[in-house]
Amino acid sequence: MNYDFRDYPDREMLAMDLANQIAGELRAALAHQERAAIAVPGGTSPGPVFDALCAADLDWSRVDVMLTDERWVPETSERSNTRLLRERLLTDRAAAARFLPLYAEAEAPEGKLEELAADIEPALPLAVVLLGMGADMHTASIFPGADKLEEALAPNAPILLPMRAPGAQEPRITLSAHVLDGALKKHVLVYGSEKRDVLHKAQGLPTSEAPVNAILDGAVVHWAE
Numbered sequence: 191m192n193y194d195f196r197d198y199p200d201r202e203m204l205a206m207d208l209a210n211q212i213a214g215e216l217r218a219a220l221a222h223q224e225r226a227a228i229a230v231p232g233g234t235s236p237g238p239v240f241d242a243l244c245a246a247d248l249d250w251s252r253v254d255v256m257l258t259d260e261r262w263v264p265e266t267s268e269r270s271n272t273r274l275l276r277e278r279l280l281t282d283r284a285a286a287a288r289f290l291p292l293y294a295e296a297e298a299p300e301g302k303l304e305e306l307a308a309d310i311e312p313a314l315p316l317a318v319v320l321l322g323m324g325a326d327m328h329t330a331s332i333f334p335g336a337d338k339l340e341e342a343l344a345p346n347a348p349i350l351l352p353m354r355a356p357g358a359q360e361p362r363i364t365l366s367a368h369v370l371d372g373a374l375k376k377h378v379l380v381y382g383s384e385k386r387d388v389l390h391k392a393q394g395l396p397t398s399e400a401p402v403n404a405i406l407d408g409a410v411v412h413w414a415e
């Protein structure tokens with residue numbers, strides 16, 4: 191597994207620097223293609239990166255923004271990744287971007303998979319992906335022990351999968367590993383010594399135990415305490 195590990199003095203510097211890198215990569219993609227797609231995580235880590243990225247000076251009207259994964263909850267829920275995205279990324283200059291949702295009102299993700307994937311397919315491959323990682327080595331909503339883990343890691347996986355896992359409070363929907371790994375530029379955001387050690391321990395483990403390994407090759411890991 192070959193990835194670049196960047197260690198920052200603090201989270202604020204990481205957020206500014208990472209947002210600048212991503213903005214540069216989106217600009218570069220837009221210089222030679224009509225549209226560029228970016229997938230970003232939810233959870234507790236990416237908010238400050240979104241706060242910096244939303245002000246980036248680039249042609250957001252040609253950018254497709256999607257989540258790497260979503261919890262199957264409405265936007266009114268505090269746990270909605272879409273809500274975080276709308277509040278912290280799809281604002282300021284980035285309000286001009288096109289949002290491709292991973293949630294639609296339905297009891298369970300299964301009923302909406304095809305509809306949601308149909309909108310995402312023309313936007314692929316991703317120009318940029320930003321991923322998070324849980325302390326259990328999950329990334330996006332590809333969890334160890336999940337019901338559709340093997341399918342999500344398969345090279346011929348569909349774009350989207352529903353996912354239920356012991357480590358997840360609610361049903362999830364996730365981009366598959368090959369869609370995430372197929373991004374031209376891959377970034378992983380990790381805070382704190384516990385997750386740094388977890389990432390280190392993931393080295394050499396099979397992707398079934400450490401799903402994050404499925405996307406690490408060629409990625410840049412951005413870390414701050």
Ligand SMILES: O=C1O[C@H](COP(=O)(O)O)[C@@H](O)[C@H](O)[C@H]1O
Pocket residue numbers: 230231232233234235236258259260261271321322323324325329330331
């Ligand atoms: O549930 C999720 O968790 C991961 C990690 O989140 P964090 O709060 O530990 O940063 C996140 O990357 C994913 O998008 C989210 O749905």
